[in-house]
Amino acid sequence: MADSANAPKPSSSVKLVLLGEAAVGKSSLVLRFVNNDFQENKEPTIGAAFLTQKCNLPTRTIKFEIWDTAGQERFASLAPMYYRNAQAALVVYDLTKPTSLVKAKHWVAELQRQASPGIVIALVGNKLDLTNDGAGSGAAESGDDSGDARKITTEEAKTYAEEEGLLFFETSAKTGYNVTEVFTAIANAIPETSLKSARGPGASHAAGRTEEQRVNLNGPRDPNAKEGCAC
Amino acid sequence: MDEIAKEYDVIVLGTGLTECILSGVLSVKGKKVLHIDRNDHYGGEAASVNLEALFKKYGNYAKGTEPWKQYGRVNDWNIDLVPKFLMSSGELTNILVSTDVTRYLEFKQVAGSYVQQGSGSRATVAKVPSDAAEALRSPLMGIFEKRRMKNFIEWVGSFDRKDSATHKGLDINNCTMKEVYDKFGLEATTKDFIGHAMALYHDDSYLEAKGGAPEAIERIRLYGNSVARYGKSPYIYPLYGLGELPQGFARLSAIYGGTYMLNTNVDELIYEGGKAVGIKATMTGIEPEMKFETRAKMILGDPSYFPGKVKVTGHVLRAICILKHPLASTNDSDSCQLIIPQSQVGRKNDIYIACVSAAHNVCPKGYWIAIVSTIAETSANHHLELAPGLERLGRIEEQFMGSPIPLYEPLEDGTNDNIFISKSYDASSHFESTTDNVRDIYRRCAAEELVVEGLREGIQVAEE
Ligand SMILES: Cc1cc2nc3c(=O)[nH]c(=O)nc-3n(C[C@H](O)[C@H](O)[C@H](O)COP(=O)(O)OP(=O)(O)OC[C@H]3O[C@@H](n4cnc5c(N)ncnc54)[C@H](O)[C@@H]3O)c2cc1C
Ligand SMILES: Nc1nc2c(ncn2[C@@H]2O[C@H](COP(=O)(O)OP(=O)(O)OP(=O)(O)O)[C@@H](O)[C@H]2O)c(=O)[nH]1
Numbered sequence: 001m002a003d004s005a006n007a008p009k010p011s012s013s014v015k016l017v018l019l020g021e022a023a024v025g026k027s028s029l030v031l032r033f034v035n036n037d038f039q040e041n042k043e044p045t046i047g048a049a050f051l052t053q054k055c056n057l058p059t060r061t062i063k064f065e066i067w068d069t070a071g072q073e074r075f076a077s078l079a080p081m082y083y084r085n086a087q088a089a090l091v092v093y094d095l096t097k098p099t100s101l102v103k104a105k106h107w108v109a110e111l112q113r114q115a116s117p118g119i120v121i122a123l124v125g126n127k128l129d130l131t132n133d134g135a136g137s138g139a140a141e142s143g144d145d146s147g148d149a150r151k152i153t154t155e156e157a158k159t160y161a162e163e164e165g166l167l168f169f170e171t172s173a174k175t176g177y178n179v180t181e182v183f184t185a186i187a188n189a190i191p192e193t194s195l196k197s198a199r200g201p202g203a204s205h206a207a208g209r210t211e212e213q214r215v216n217l218n219g220p221r222d223p224n225a226k227e228g229c230a231c
Numbered sequence: 232m233d234e235i236a237k238e239y240d241v242i243v244l245g246t247g248l249t250e251c252i253l254s255g256v257l258s259v260k261g262k263k264v265l266h267i268d269r270n271d272h273y274g275g276e277a278a279s280v281n282l283e284a285l286f287k288k289y290g291n292y293a294k295g296t297e298p299w300k301q302y303g304r305v306n307d308w309n310i311d312l313v314p315k316f317l318m319s320s321g322e323l324t325n326i327l328v329s330t331d332v333t334r335y336l337e338f339k340q341v342a343g344s345y346v347q348q349g350s351g352s353r354a355t356v357a358k359v360p361s362d363a364a365e366a367l368r369s370p371l372m373g374i375f376e377k378r379r380m381k382n383f384i385e386w387v388g389s390f391d392r393k394d395s396a397t398h399k400g401l402d403i404n405n406c407t408m409k410e411v412y413d414k415f416g417l418e419a420t421t422k423d424f425i426g427h428a429m430a431l432y433h434d435d436s437y438l439e440a441k442g443g444a445p446e447a448i449e450r451i452r453l454y455g456n457s458v459a460r461y462g463k464s465p466y467i468y469p470l471y472g473l474g475e476l477p478q479g480f481a482r483l484s485a486i487y488g489g490t491y492m493l494n495t496n497v498d499e500l501i502y503e504g505g506k507a508v509g510i511k512a513t514m515t516g517i518e519p520e521m522k523f524e525t526r527a528k529m530i531l532g533d534p535s536y537f538p539g540k541v542k543v544t545g546h547v548l549r550a551i552c553i554l555k556h557p558l559a560s561t562n563d564s565d566s567c568q569l570i571i572p573q574s575q576v577g578r579k580n581d582i583y584i585a586c587v588s589a590a591h592n593v594c595p596k597g598y599w600i601a602i603v604s605t606i607a608e609t610s611a612n613h614h615l616e617l618a619p620g621l622e623r624l625g626r627i628e629e630q631f632m633g634s635p636i637p638l639y640e641p642l643e644d645g646t647n648d649n650i651f652i653s654k655s656y657d658a659s660s661h662f663e664s665t666t667d668n669v670r671d672i673y674r675r676c677a678a679e680e681l682v683v684e685g686l687r688e689g690i691q692v693a694e695e
């Protein structure tokens with residue numbers, strides 16, 4: 001990124017929503033991506049409301065605004081605000097837990113029915129470190145020497161993803177394996193046409209509309225407070 | 232399905248704006264909140280609905296027909312059930328900023344604030360002048376009156392309650408607003424638009440209220456400051472409709488651990504020794520339905536969840552109208568508020584028109600949504616009561632008007648039974664009374680004043 005200083009690349013905001021069954025590792029994936037950190041016994045998500053992280057591509061910079069569900073999906077009470085104008089969705093399952101793929105398929109169907117037509121969806125099988133073929137650190141570390149906790153084959157999920165036109169990755173939030181790759185692939189898949197300049201909180205709400213009369217309530221109080229954590 | 236805890240600090244019933252702000256604030260303060268709504272959507276009475284849902288709610292179409300289909304995609308419509316605007320320097324804006332809920336919402340200015348003078352064919356509609364310069368240009372006043380109005384506006388700007396030198400020789404804490412107006416020699420029609428379109432009183436009782444002048448002056452200032460903030464009008468409005476507001480505060484609550492359950496009926500309130508201590512409820516929309524019981528130290532909610540504990544204080548008349556053009560005499564505004572002060576049309580209560588359009592993502596391009604409302608003064612002829620407002624709309628494509636909407640208030644303040652009930656959303660055109668209600672309920676249930684400034688500072692949110 002040596003040359004980025006001389007010629008600033010175009011930068012765009014992309015709203016990305018997380019979906020998936022409880023405890024599949026949604027928040028952990030984001031924590032890994034944004035802070036390169038992992039917590040072993042993470043509390044169920046309270047928090048992680050709204051994180052931002054930049055992704056530098058050769059020709060442009062994508063600023064992800066990452067929305068976690070804040071637990072509102074648990075009793076099927078997600079607000080339309082959550083998925084409104086989402087340009088990307090990360091649908092996560094736990095590849096050691098078959099029900100989580102069922103739930104993931106449900107979310108994919110829901111997205112295809114309700115979300116903006118151009119939305120980029122990535123299906124992510126997480127916790128690869130608990131399997132034999134997993135991500136360097138391997139299943140041994142999980143203390144299970146018979147090996148493999150995997151319940152969902154790569155083939156099964158991959159076939160489904162291809163049928164539905166989804167990006168597909170197997171990841172480990174724990175080791176970090178493939179995590180950045182997921183976000184980079186999403187960034188690359190966002191069509192140029194649905195992008196516009198970044199401009200602060202909620203930017204992606206506005207794809208394609210005029211800026212006229214839009215007001216910034218935070219005004220001079222705290223411009224861009226708590227924002228931005230450069231790669 | 233996750234477990235519902237055996238006990239919460241607070242159970243909140245109904246996801247209207249008042250309830251959602253309270254949930255959000257209480258969650259940020261560390262309370263464990265369970266928030267329930269019987270509907271399948273957020274917002275309760277204050278929701279924004281799509282056009283199909285609106286037709287179905289009012290039932291004004293022939294069975295077997297689908298009239299909404301001629302108006303584009305139903306989901307492009309977000310029609311407010313309760314029309315209001317935010318004052319850009321008002322308390323709701325303040326709460327939104329302090330809680331960072333602004334991160335989930337986007338606002339646009341409302342393009343204009345208008346007032347009607349006279350009635351019928353002699354009605355004039357003009358912009359409400361908000362500063363001295365506009366007063367001098369306004370068609371609402373004659374040449375001498377413009378000067379008086381300019382003096383008045385300038386005085387309001389420099390007024391300081393604590394500095395008697397700015398009181399114009401009036402005993403400001405005890406005099407009436409009428410006496411203040413008279414000091415400036417303002418005419419009746421000018422008082423009318425100041426009192427109703429700037430101070431936003433719904434009737435004229437404020438004129439004669441002893442000691443009421445400082446409040447009236449404060450309200451005029453709020454109007455002026457709100458205009459000054461962004462320029463065109465004192466009002467702002469969220470993209471996708473007012474229904475976004477409760478959703479934003481619900482998200483805030485959820486981020487701080489609040490649990491949300493839509494589609495859930497409250498079957499029974501559980502009492503011990505005269506105090507509410509919990510609920511029995513059923514979550515529907517799932518197979519099988521889920522019955523549960525849980526306890527709480529207190530229960531908050533909107534009047535619809537406590538039919539025996541509220542009284543009716545009045546009725547609002549409201550007509551939601553779909554137009555294919557902007558309101559006449561509003562400079563083709565994409566949005567505006569038009570106030571018809573009561574005395575101009577021989578009423579006791581003002582008529583409000585709130586108009587929004589595709590510029591706010593509440594309908595497809597080429598449409599405007601105008602909502603006419605007032606407080607009912609008769610027990611019949613409700614169309615006639617709204618007529619002066621409906622006349623301003625020109626051709627109406629669709630009109631949705633149901634029976635008068637009752638306004639409820641709680642019978643008790645909640646200290647006896649641990650049940651704290653909000654008021655219905657009133658006929659006012661903005662949210663100042665809603666935030667007053669939030670503060671009042673908070674004071675009663677938390678036994679302290681609500682201070683929103685710095686609410687989230689020093690409180691760690693996971694990973695933010
Ligand atoms: C992209 C997207 C767009 C959406 N758009 C809208 C929208 O415009 N308007 C809107 O109102 N909603 C919208 N939603 C929310 C959506 O319609 C559902 O409310 C939510 O996804 C729950 O799904 P469902 O009820 O279809 O689940 P189902 O397919 O009925 O069930 C899936 C699973 O969830 C469980 N479940 C389902 N409902 C409940 C319940 N009420 N309580 C407990 N468990 C339950 C079932 O038991 C099952 O295990 C959207 C969701 C997404 C992802
Ligand atoms: N071994 C392993 N554990 C993981 C991985 N990702 C997450 N976890 C663990 O799985 C648990 C749940 O992770 P979260 O990130 O909280 O999952 P979530 O999907 O955000 O959960 P909710 O917010 O409750 O819906 C935590 O204990 C994590 O430490 C992973 O890749 N490998």
Ligand SMILES: [Mg+2]
Nearest residue numbers: 026027044045
């Ligand atoms: Mg989580």
